[in-house]
Amino acid sequence: MEKDKLIFDIIEREHQRQKKGIELIASENFVSDDVMRAMGSCLTNKYAEGYPGHRYYGGCQVVDEAETIAIERLKKLFGAEWANVQPHSGAQANMAVFMAVLKPGDKFMGLNLSHGGHLSHGSPVNFSGLVFQPVEYNVTRDTNLIDYDMMEEVARRERPKLIVGGASAYSREWDYARIRKIADEIGAIFMFDMAHPAGLIAAGLLDNPVKYAHIVTSTTHKTLRGPRGGVIMMGKDFDNPWGKTTPKGVIRKMSSLLDSAVFPGVQGGPLEHVIAAKAVAFGEALQPEFRTYQQQVKTNAAAMAQAFLDKGYQIASGGTDNHCILLDLRSKFPELTGKLAEKALVDADITANKYMVPFDSRSPFLTSGIRLGTPAITTRGAKEPLMGEIVEMIDTVLHNPENDAVIKSVREKVNAIMAGYPMFAW
Ligand SMILES: Cc1ncc(COP(=O)(O)O)c(C=O)c1O
Incomplete structure (x- = not known):
């Protein structure tokens, strides 16, 4: 019997609310018992600053295994070459990418927030708009589809260092190849935030941004049906996404820049219980039933x-x-x-x-x-x-x-x- 009746009564009331209602919030899902058990496990007790095999704390040998499995399963799920599973949330994942590829005051481009973009893609009340300089692209007035011509025109005029794709309320497929072409033309990094459709992408029902973007971020708790959290991945460009146009002074691989941006850049100790739950969710997403569900x-x-x-x-x-x-x-x-x-x-x-x-x-x-x-x-x-x-x-x-x-x-x-x-x- 729980001692804190007050809080456990609240949890039970929320359980009943979820059970009785029709849940149509596009960014929510119901995780499996196994994901829930991993999240409520003793892994929450463990400090593990650093990465598997390179920690600042002793006793990490067991959680190292769970984090490595999470990374490997995630890479397999999306065909990525490199992954970081430590971001505490989608916004943290995005912040780490911004920290890795931009300097304060640098210009980047994202989808207009009132056209479906996310706060962390340039809102004036979010780190992205407070620390960096956002310029935006829209959807068109007649079709409400992404205005790629505008994206191209703004990119050529403003020359942002980073182009952010992805949205919180966009119900159509993206033209990843076109965005990559625009980014390549101006020597920008193309980051795609697939937080919303990640599960459909994992199931192969939508095109996969990992094939086109330099860096892909996601949440793990929306269509992907895992615990609340974020991830970062890289595909073919994981070594040097800048190609011949590598900015002066950047000598390290992008993957280590991103790792350092997550920890110690924007986070402290990783949530190893959540990482274990991510591993469970990625394992579930690799099963054939997951494709049936996403369909x-x-x-x-x-x-x-x-x-x-x-x-x-x-x-x-x-x-x-x-x-x-x-x-x-x-x-x-x-x-x-x-x-x-x-x-x-x-x-x-x-x-x-x-x-x-x-x-x-x-x-x-x-x-x-x-x-x-x-x-x-x-x-x-x-x-x-x-x-x-x-x-x-x-x-x-x-x-x-x-x-x-x-x-x-x-x-x-x-x-x-x-x-x-x-x-x-x-
Ligand atoms: C496109 C997109 N990116 C990032 C996030 C942020 O995720 P979190 O709430 O986990 O920080 C969201 C959340 O709704 C989102 O829709």
């Missing part, structure tokens, strides 16, 4: 997008190639903010988050969109027919965002449905 994630997202389109909803970019849908509420509900839509849905035990749509006139606190994703609900076993039912329920809530009786009846339906979709045993 269903994609199929479910496509089915959900179609059901919304059939009801006259507008979706940014008109649909999805991955796990994510950005619902643009402006045409169907001009008065409804993402903020109110999110609250009404959460009250109905359907969890999603408000999101800015491209060229949104509302602020990030209000927004005109809702971001939806299928990774978590698919882990619960959901298939296409449930996507239709979910869209019906969301539609009912969005037509009645302040009607308590309607919301209550949807919530009861949600809870009844989810009782038939088991979670992992924990």
Whole structure:
């Protein structure tokens, strides 16, 4: 029996919330019992500053094995030549790359945050925008697809040292070869942050940025279905991504620059319990069942997008190639903010988050969109027919965002449905 009843009661209430509701946050998932057990293991007790075989603490011989397995499995999963599994989060992974390839004040280019980019790709309130100098590219107004012509034009004009690809709310495939070409033309490093679609990429259902980018970062907890955390990888360019244009004074290999940027650059001791859980998750992702799961994630997202389109909803970019849908509420509900839509849905035990749509006139606190994703609900076993039912329920809530009786009846339906979709045993 746990001694801290207060906290363990809270954990149980959160467990019930997760079990009873429909989880549609695009960046969330439900990890397996084994991933959970590894995270809750005695490895949390161990200090292991440094890397396997080169630690600043004694007694690391056992955790060295887990970290080495995590690295090897990750490399195999994405066909990488080199990997670092220590970043505590996706933002930490990105910060380490920035530290390795830029100096304070250097210029880099990332996707406009209000067009789906991430905070760590140049927000003025994040290290990326505070310490470095961001310039941005957009999606186009008519297609909402990445504006590669603009990327090229800004790259030629501004000559950023780093080009960052990747997004938090972009539901289409990327043209990695085109970005690499732009980067090569101006002698920039191309980093791709695949945090969102990593699981689909691991399963071979989307193209793999490791084949094109100099450096690839990711989180491990979204579609990849591991513990919360980050990773960094390199493919063919791991030795000297600058080629003949190596900046003066840079003599070390990029892989050791990145290792040093993670530790001691931006982090202290690695979370060896989380690294062991990453190893477990990567092992799961190497199994054939993982591909079946990711295929269903994609199929479910496509089915959900179609059901919304059939009801006259507008979706940014008109649909999805991955796990994510950005619902643009402006045409169907001009008065409804993402903020109110999110609250009404959460009250109905359907969890999603408000999101800015491209060229949104509302602020990030209000927004005109809702971001939806299928990774978590698919882990619960959901298939296409449930996507239709979910869209019906969301539609009912969005037509009645302040009607308590309607919301209550949807919530009861949600809870009844989810009782038939088991979670992992924990
Ligand atoms: C594209 C992208 N990169 C990085 C991150 C940051 O990950 P974390 O929250 O683990 O720092 C996110 C998180 O949503 C993301 O969407």
